[in-house]
Amino acid sequence: MKFSPLVDELIKTLQCLPGVGPRSAQRMTFQLLERDRVAGQKLGQALSNAMSDVGHCSRCRTFTEQELCPICASSRRGESGQICVVESPADVLAIETSGQFSGRYFVLMGHLSPLDGLGPDEIGLDKLAALIREEQPQELILATNPTVEGDATAQYIAEMCRDDNIRVSRIAHGVPVGGELEYVDGTTLALSLTGRREL
């Protein structure tokens, strides 16, 4: 024991956060205890609520505490007949910010990575295939990251849809190769969407 049990426990558990080591966990703990207990209480409550109640949208797999996320729940978003496939919820946000897409999404929550045990089922491709059969969309826009893994995942999905009557496109490489989608500015993303090519 370094401090009192409850203080030690808070310093220890804060280190589950990415980028937080013992030193910054200690600084966070003292700052909350000394200056902002109300904020600390709110954060504790927000964590408990999110960890127990946030699940995945039953259609697109993004995070939501509802059965359907707001985008899947909106009938207007189904009109374009387009489905944009992304790796993460942060990518959905980035594309929404670009203002260039009015369809729905499918969120892989990752990319194909056989060495990490992430095969087609783990990133929901069985679900995506069923969705395509059910919704009969006109176009699938593959907006996985412009990385080796993201490209391979897009290629795999394109192959998977070869026999479906659907246009499959890949966002243009206006996005810098090797970068991560969520860090790309809106203009570049908009260009990469309008410049998409058929696969």
Added chain:
Amino acid sequence: MKFSPLVDELIKTLQCLPGVGPRSAQRMTFQLLERDRVAGQKLGQALSNAMSDVGHCSRCRTFTEQELCPICASSRRGESGQICVVESPADVLAIETSGQFSGRYFVLMGHLSPLDGLGPDEIGLDKLAALIREEQPQELILATNPTVEGDATAQYIAEMCRDDNIRVSRIAHGVPVGGELEYVDGTTLALSLTGRREL
């Protein structure tokens, strides 16, 4: 709303932590939701517990959920008749780690800073004065930080104890062990020279 309400709320409240901005709050949220909900639940509970149950030691003011912290509660720690005055609980830990002190502490939880509204009462000096009258210690070791504010606070406490029958000392300033002389700033070097001891 960027994501779902509970996700947005978690991203927002995480930013009460020092050094956490919108981007890293988002990364933390997704990492917990995707990979470690059990750790997230534990952290939420640890926050709630600490914020509501951790108070201050009634004798030395450090953080504890008990009436007395373990050091103040140990009668052995009272034997030396020494009280070490520090600015924060982290300083208590640092001095404990040095293994050179077996007395008790008094934790100011800050330093004198009139511009921020931190006067003698706010850093507990009324309590320290009462403690000195009550415990009649032999020595008060002033281990506030070697900064302008820490030095001023030490000076103020020394003045305050002028009429008490008590030895008041200040920790030595000097060159840190293991450091290289050429990287030590001039002020520290000057202090280490004026404070030199005969061998």
